Amino acid sequence: MRKPNRPPPAKAQAEPDPPGTPARRAALKLLDAVLRQGLPLEAALGAANGLPNPSDRGLARAIASEVLRRLPDLDALIDETTDRVLPDDAKARFALRIALVQALALGTPPHAAIATALPLVDGGPRRLVHGVFGTLMRSGATLAEPPHLLPEVAERWSKAWGEEAAEAARANFSDRPPLDLTLADPSATAEWAEKLGATSLMPGHLRLDNADVTSLPGFEEGAWWVQDVSASLPARLIGRGEGTALDLCAAPGGKTMQLAAAGWQVTAVEMAAKRLARLSDNLARVNLSADLVEADVMRWEPQEPADAVLLDAPCSATGIFRRHPDVLHRVRPRAVADLAEVQRAMLARAAQWVKPGGHLVYAVCSLEPQEGEDVASAFTAPGFAIDPVCPEELPVGLAPNDQGFVRIPPGSLAQVGGCDGFFIARWRRDS
Ligand SMILES: C[S@@+](CC[C@H](N)C(=O)[O-])C[C@H]1O[C@@H](n2cnc3c(N)ncnc32)[C@H](O)[C@@H]1O
Numbered sequence: 001m002r003k004p005n006r007p008p009p010a011k012a013q014a015e016p017d018p019p020g021t022p023a024r025r026a027a028l029k030l031l032d033a034v035l036r037q038g039l040p041l042e043a044a045l046g047a048a049n050g051l052p053n054p055s056d057r058g059l060a061r062a063i064a065s066e067v068l069r070r071l072p073d074l075d076a077l078i079d080e081t082t083d084r085v086l087p088d089d090a091k092a093r094f095a096l097r098i099a100l101v102q103a104l105a106l107g108t109p110p111h112a113a114i115a116t117a118l119p120l121v122d123g124g125p126r127r128l129v130h131g132v133f134g135t136l137m138r139s140g141a142t143l144a145e146p147p148h149l150l151p152e153v154a155e156r157w158s159k160a161w162g163e164e165a166a167e168a169a170r171a172n173f174s175d176r177p178p179l180d181l182t183l184a185d186p187s188a189t190a191e192w193a194e195k196l197g198a199t200s201l202m203p204g205h206l207r208l209d210n211a212d213v214t215s216l217p218g219f220e221e222g223a224w225w226v227q228d229v230s231a232s233l234p235a236r237l238i239g240r241g242e243g244t245a246l247d248l249c250a251a252p253g254g255k256t257m258q259l260a261a262a263g264w265q266v267t268a269v270e271m272a273a274k275r276l277a278r279l280s281d282n283l284a285r286v287n288l289s290a291d292l293v294e295a296d297v298m299r300w301e302p303q304e305p306a307d308a309v310l311l312d313a314p315c316s317a318t319g320i321f322r323r324h325p326d327v328l329h330r331v332r333p334r335a336v337a338d339l340a341e342v343q344r345a346m347l348a349r350a351a352q353w354v355k356p357g358g359h360l361v362y363a364v365c366s367l368e369p370q371e372g373e374d375v376a377s378a379f380t381a382p383g384f385a386i387d388p389v390c391p392e393e394l395p396v397g398l399a400p401n402d403q404g405f406v407r408i409p410p411g412s413l414a415q416v417g418g419c420d421g422f423f424i425a426r427w428r429r430d431s
Helices: 020-035 054-081 093-107 108-123 126-138 152-161 163-173 187-194 229-236 252-262 272-283 328-329 335-353 375-377
Strands: 177-181 205-208 224-226 244-248 265-270 291-294 308-314 354-364 385-386 404-409 422-429
Touching: 020 054, 020 093, 020 224, 020 328, 054 093, 054 126, 054 328, 054 335, 093 108, 093 126, 108 244, 152 163, 152 354, 177 187, 177 229, 177 252, 177 265, 205 229, 224 354, 229 252, 229 272, 229 308, 229 354, 244 335, 252 265, 252 272, 252 308, 265 272, 272 291, 328 385, 335 354, 335 375, 375 422
Parallel strands: 244 265, 244 308, 265 291, 308 354
Antiparallel strands: 177 205, 177 224, 354 422, 385 422, 404 422
């Protein structure tokens, strides 16, 4: 005989979360996505997008970004205050990181920081979290300025680029990166610099303190687009032209726009449909056009070779760590090795699509030599020779290396606001 359905036993009434808790819960989800699942912060933002209030979404993102920027320093404070080291993935550690970063770096009053973080412990050691937070507040704890890089990153970059560069990278880490714009018409640089109160590191480039992009003069008419000066160099190294150019791995389209503005008839190939749609919107805003192809570069091939081929390969993106501190937490040696393998294969494919007399440019926004120097140095194909970059093609303060490649190590251009880390190589196909 079936038992009659009984109503579930009444649960003890839980205390309601203090206002502001949903933003902290979303921050916790973002951190979990980056640190435990290895996802990019941008991809994880869906977790915060469910929040009805836009300012909560912004807060969740700001908290998560700041925790990622300051993780070693936050964990050092936590570890020196607990009797036993909390596991890396313990909810208590996450709640403390979130509370401490707000109180010590984001200007949240300590009582609000802890009250909104405690519900994140969810039945865990609330008293411990409260106690550790209180001890640190009473002792006048502070966070290092600039923040420390993750020890493994500092070690890797010191080894690759020298201790001074790694220190410069750290110094750069606390500065808010400037806003760089690329002009569709480089001959109008002086005019736009004056209009926007900007400086310029080279023709076609403008640098401003951060600003609301969409309200700046020139946005509506599409006179420029946002692009870090380093990211603008690969397309610049192809120069002006009237022939055909392939832009491989093209979205969101900074380089496609540069090539189209420089007179090339561009085919932009991108695998991610959403990103390709963004590229299309970006082109429309700046009144430029290109043939857009949604395809995997490892499967697609053009009907005929092009005069210029630009491969901005998928990479660890450690060069953009200032804007996206999550990259430093997601890069593991195995991932870099896997990416380097893909990059080599893509470069070999891209080379087949260059016309004799044409150029091939390879770029990655990576600070890992395995993805830059190692890939370019290993590249050989019949008829190709390195086309060494000249110092005059780069902004003052950057220089090609002995092989004629461009390596932009961490801390570059620090005295004028810094720039992204990059690697760029250029070859010419003679036959
Ligand atoms: C570094 S971003 C490109 C940035 C872009 N060139 C620009 O200047 O705006 C790399 C891009 O490559 C795309 N991608 C990755 N693997 C790809 C593949 N196998 N085929 C085509 N696109 C790919 C990614 O979706 C991403 O949009």
